[in-house]
Amino acid sequence: MRAAAILVAAGSGTRFGAGQPKQFANVAGKPVVRWAAECLLPHVAHLQPVGDPALLGPALAGLGCLPAVPGGGARQDSVRAGLEALAPLAPDVVLVHDAARPCVPGHVVPALLAALARVPGAIPALPVADTLKRAAGGRIEATVERAGLFRAQTPQAFHYPTLLRLHRQSGATGLTDDAALLEDAGLAVDLVPGAEDNIKLTYPEDLMRLERALAPAMLPRVGIGFDVHALAPDRALVLCGVVVPHALGLAGHSDADVGIHALCDAIYGALAEGDIGRHFPPSEATWKDADSAHFLAHAAGRIVARGGRLANADVTLICEKPKITPHAAAMQARLSELLGVGPGLISVKATTTERLGFAGRGEGIAAQVVATVLLPA
Secondary structure (H helix, E strand, O other), X not given: OOEEEEEEEOOOOOOOOOOOOHHHOEEOOEEHHHHHHHHXXXXXXXXXXXXXXXXXXXXXXXXXXXXXXXXXOOXXXXXXXXXXXXXXXXXXXXXXXXXXXXXXXXXXXXXXXXXXXXXXXXXXXXXXXXXXXXXXXXXXXXXXXXXXXXXXXXXXXXXXXXXXXXXXXXXXXXXXXXXXXXXXXXXXXXXXEOOOOOOOXXXXXXXXXXXXXXXXXXXXXXEEEEEEEEEEOOOOOEEOOEEOOOOOEEOOOOOOOHHHHHXXXXXHHHHOOOOHHHHXXXXXXXXXXXXXXXXXXXXXXXXXXXXXXXXXEEEEEEOOOOOOHHHHXXXXXXXXXXXXXXXXXXEEEEEOOOOOHHHHOOOEEEXXXXXXXXXXX
């Protein structure tokens, strides 16, 4: 059974209210229409987009779709244009899908194609669960019996020759789906189970629902970092990427920024990728007196490479002097800049050891960091 699909993307999306048609809005990093196409492609030999070729070309680049054909003034016109474009390929069955539905669960299309072995048409649908009211002018006129009522979804599946013939012959106007053509012709259309996640992007608030449905599941991973360096003369004191006025700096192979070093270790720990010494060995001359910003940029890049994002980082500097509070906001801003996140995700604070130990005696500065990274499940 040779299957093809028509992706109807010619609507203007006036109810969505954005500056572009809703099917080209970005959701979870990709245009809605691209998500929709990717749902159909595993099941069909040919996918025919219908809509503005100038917009569809970039949105569907690299997917192997047929060249887009322009749509018409009404949905029926657009579907007919797609059917005519597929005529030289003569598929046995055709799926018709709204480009504004980017999330089609995997069970839907196989169920539709299986139904076509016994009937000329099939659609996914969900039973109406809410109480229905008929109203006018904001006032209820009647309660509508919901028994036997279903919410129709797409993609809808048909024997291709049948749907092409009905579109060519029908004089009906204003139909909102293709199953109605078969209904008018007295042909059987079966229902298969739809899905609540098969959301049609209609209003701006639908974007949030689609983000939740399409974004990959993320699991939190927590890392802990700790670093300490001795105070020494003739060096600048760099903490969390900020030069802090002080009589002493920190001794170390690089600039010895304990705040960034501990933060890197926390990130690498959350990623299960070792510690800062594994990535930047102190035995290598390359890192002599290096700006630790390079290390943190690398750690941030590792988060991105793993498909994750930083949820938060909490940095605690441990020292008697200098006072950290006057510089904490600048440190927060610098760390958020290096990590590419908002400053609200980064905390920088300080504490003392009540004059106990090496930090209490002013011999060195330590840092402790807890970082949470979200990674794909």
